[in-house]
Amino acid sequence: MEVDKKEEIASDSSEQVVNPWEVSAKDGGKIDYDKLIDQFGCQRLDESLIDRVERLTSRQPHVFLRRGVFFAHRDFDLVLDAYERGDKFYLYTGRGPSSEALHLGHLIPFMFTKYLQEAFKVPLVIQLTDDEKCMWKNLSVEESQRLARENAKDIIACGFDVTKTFIFSDFDYVGGAFYKNMVKVAKCVTLNKAMGIFGFSGEDHIGKLSFPPVQDPYFRMTRDVAPRLGYSKPALIESTFFPALQASGENGKMSASDPNSAIYVTDTAKDIKNKINRYAFSGGQDSIEKHREIGANLEVDIPVKYLSFFLEDDAELEHIKKEYGEGRMLTGEVKKRLTEVLTGMVERHRMARAAVTEEMVDAFMAVRPLPNMFE
Amino acid sequence: MGFSKDQLLSQLQELEIDYSKYEHPPVLTVEEQAKYVSSSEGALSKNLFFKDKKHRYYIISAVVDTKVDIKVLSQRLGLGKGGIRMAPEEALAELLQVSLGCVTPFAVVNESARDVSLLLDQKFKNQTRFIFHPLSNDVSISLSTSGLDKFLQSIGRDPVYVDLEANANPVVGKDQPPDLAVYVPSNSVVVPELPNKTPSAQAPPKNVSAEKTKPVASPKPSKSTGNVKSVVQNSGLSVFKNPDKFVEEILDKTSALLLSEVKGENVEALAETLRKRLTSEFTHLAVMYKNIAYSEGFYAGTQCQPKRQTIIVKTE
Numbered sequence: 001m002e003v004d005k006k007e008e009i010a011s012d013s014s015e016q017v018v019n020p021w022e023v024s025a026k027d028g029g030k031i032d033y034d035k036l037i038d039q040f041g042c043q044r045l046d047e048s049l050i051d052r053v054e055r056l057t058s059r060q061p062h063v064f065l066r067r068g069v070f071f072a073h074r075d076f077d078l079v080l081d082a083y084e085r086g087d088k089f090y091l092y093t094g095r096g097p098s099s100e101a102l103h104l105g106h107l108i109p110f111m112f113t114k115y116l117q118e119a120f121k122v123p124l125v126i127q128l129t130d131d132e133k134c135m136w137k138n139l140s141v142e143e144s145q146r147l148a149r150e151n152a153k154d155i156i157a158c159g160f161d162v163t164k165t166f167i168f169s170d171f172d173y174v175g176g177a178f179y180k181n182m183v184k185v186a187k188c189v190t191l192n193k194a195m196g197i198f199g200f201s202g203e204d205h206i207g208k209l210s211f212p213p214v215q216d217p218y219f220r221m222t223r224d225v226a227p228r229l230g231y232s233k234p235a236l237i238e239s240t241f242f243p244a245l246q247a248s249g250e251n252g253k254m255s256a257s258d259p260n261s262a263i264y265v266t267d268t269a270k271d272i273k274n275k276i277n278r279y280a281f282s283g284g285q286d287s288i289e290k291h292r293e294i295g296a297n298l299e300v301d302i303p304v305k306y307l308s309f310f311l312e313d314d315a316e317l318e319h320i321k322k323e324y325g326e327g328r329m330l331t332g333e334v335k336k337r338l339t340e341v342l343t344g345m346v347e348r349h350r351m352a353r354a355a356v357t358e359e360m361v362d363a364f365m366a367v368r369p370l371p372n373m374f375e
Numbered sequence: 376m377g378f379s380k381d382q383l384l385s386q387l388q389e390l391e392i393d394y395s396k397y398e399h400p401p402v403l404t405v406e407e408q409a410k411y412v413s414s415s416e417g418a419l420s421k422n423l424f425f426k427d428k429k430h431r432y433y434i435i436s437a438v439v440d441t442k443v444d445i446k447v448l449s450q451r452l453g454l455g456k457g458g459i460r461m462a463p464e465e466a467l468a469e470l471l472q473v474s475l476g477c478v479t480p481f482a483v484v485n486e487s488a489r490d491v492s493l494l495l496d497q498k499f500k501n502q503t504r505f506i507f508h509p510l511s512n513d514v515s516i517s518l519s520t521s522g523l524d525k526f527l528q529s530i531g532r533d534p535v536y537v538d539l540e541a542n543a544n545p546v547v548g549k550d551q552p553p554d555l556a557v558y559v560p561s562n563s564v565v566v567p568e569l570p571n572k573t574p575s576a577q578a579p580p581k582n583v584s585a586e587k588t589k590p591v592a593s594p595k596p597s598k599s600t601g602n603v604k605s606v607v608q609n610s611g612l613s614v615f616k617n618p619d620k621f622v623e624e625i626l627d628k629t630s631a632l633l634l635s636e637v638k639g640e641n642v643e644a645l646a647e648t649l650r651k652r653l654t655s656e657f658t659h660l661a662v663m664y665k666n667i668a669y670s671e672g673f674y675a676g677t678q679c680q681p682k683r684q685t686i687i688v689k690t691e
Contacts, residue, residue, distance in 0.1 A: 118658070156666070159658075159659045159662045159663065160662070161662055161665065161666070162665070162666045162669045162670065163665070163669060312655075348656070348659065352659065352663055354612070355612055355615045355663050355667060357667075357670060359670045359671065359673070359674040360666055360667065360670040362670075362673070362674070363666075363669060363670040363673040363674070366673065368673075
């Protein structure tokens with residue numbers, strides 16, 4: 001089952017636009033996720049499915065599930081059926097290591113995948129597409145391999161279990177059985193189809209063909225091809241995008257090129273406090289009187305949005321939304337609480353990251369038996 | 376007893392640390408020292424020896440014109456506004472084994488100074504060379520930051536550089552832990568009073584003991600105020616490698632949370648809260664512990680020598 005973060009629409013849509021480069025809602029309102037789901041032909045990850053996950057795993061569902069961060073899926077219900085029967089499945093996720101600086105948005109799929117690994121006690125494969133970044137971002141081979149290892153450390157710091165996790169970089173691992181599979185898949189996809197789905201033109205160099213930038217059609221294509229090769233279709237879970245600090249208006253997504261659009265795992269407590277206070281877009285009103293009268297606009301307020309991702313306590317979040325939305329709590333308080341939560345997260349990540357040694361990375365990336373991967 | 380200046384200098388030579396030596400009449404102040412050693416040889420340093428209320432000691436070594444505000448330093452160390460003062464002369468003799476006017480970073484070479492925290496001015500890094508007394512105030516030596524670092528590392532100390540003038544108005548609170556708290560020594564030291572000295576009015580009554588130093592593991596104030604993070608950073612990897620540090624970390628966090636959450640409510644609810652709040656954090660800790668153990672084993676496996684083969688030769 002694959003955990004994928006991006007959600008795209010072909011850009012001929014009139015109202016809301018969601019693609020890797022642009023995210024905007026109709027008339028500055030909410031993104032209509034139900035419409036996205038219809039357009040993509042996937043299913044809603046609804047309450048009943050979440051309850052089922054809780055029953056099967058005997059633990060509270062991850063905060064991202066409870067808050068609707070991961071909101072859509074393909075065939076996740078079939079995976080749960082298989083799990084209930086006692087059949088085995090494994091997890092796959094990946095990262096294109098294009099920059100050293102990881103921000104919180106990057107960590108989200110990994111945090112969720114870690115939860116899935118723990119809750120279902122299944123093995124995980126993480127692919128680092130250093131070759132892809134080498135081609136798309138015009139990095140040298142050595143640089144992209146180095147970035148892959150650096151990113152691996154941050155990934156490991158999220159808390160994956162080494163006895164159940166295999167991390168590989170394309171440059172190191174592709175070959176042998178893996179390559180044979182790649183060729184089999186490639187044979188099922190015509191050039192025309194690739195150009196049609198992904199929009200390549202004659203100007204793009206051929207390396208790019210193997211790594212389309214648009215993720216969801218790629219996975220759908222995989223799902224299409226897999227049965228033809230005798231494999232089961234991979235199931236997918238998809239998440240909402242994680243908003244940039246400045247959010248709304250022009251560009252809704254976090255960008256690695258604008259350091260103030262995101263909180264990085266290397267930010268100090270001071271940086272975090274600064275960024276939240278200065279750049280986090282507030283839904284509060286202009287004056288205290290007006291705010292107490294009308295309350296905050298929770299739809300556009302970034303601190304509340306971030307808290308909904310990262311504040312574990314459901315009751316506290318509800319309380320904040322109520323008080324803030326009705327004007328009794330001020331933006332400053334909400335931002336303060338957010339700063340606390342994020343600082344705690346980043347601190348824990350940094351501590352774990354400091355414990356990741358080169359030997360540990362080698363161990364995660366070694367081709368080795370995993371005898372206890374389902375325990 | 377203590378290291379002598381000759382022993383220190385030959386140690387520097389052995390470590391191939393480059394330094395220049397200047398001999399002069401004994402000097403007690405930087406002004407005097409400046410008369411004999413010109414600033415072209417390097418930046419003169421001022422070296423201060425402090426003590427806090429819990430008998431923990433600090434050497435602050437700074438470039439002469441850096442402003443060292445004791446009140447600010449005390450706050451940044453998490454000791455409140457009046458938490459540190461100049462250490463008494465006995466401490467100089469007992470712990471640093473140097474005489475008056477001779478405080479120097481090199482004093483930490485002495486075993487008696489093992490619990491003394493050494494903080495170096497960040498500004499040292501800008502200079503090419505700077506000047507210290509090599510355990511005696513009739514000699515000055517100039518050497519580079521890298522030389523000093525090399526020496527400190529050779530005696531098992533991590534050189535700590537601090538921006539002494541930063542954070543001039545520290546606001547220490549729940550969200551802003553004192554930024555230098557991590558450098559507070561974990562052990563306090565009891566310095567016995569010298570027989571003929573009358574105890575100064577300031578100094579709190581000391582335990583007179585026959586032993587030279589009696590390290591006492593004092594409860595770290597930072598822990599119960601929830602400032603566990605900075606202390607853990609200090610121990611770094613050891614939490615994930617040593618079973619006892621691991622368990623200590625868990626118990627510290629649990630008791631801190633317990634103390635902050637107990638409000639006279641029923642014990643079951645409290646236990647539930649603890650479980651809810653700590654489970655994911657401790658699981659994460661445990662996974663990292665497991666990963667480290669596995670990685671070390673894995674690495675050892677790659678270096679493993681194959682067992683000696685016994686070759687059995689069958690004869691027909």
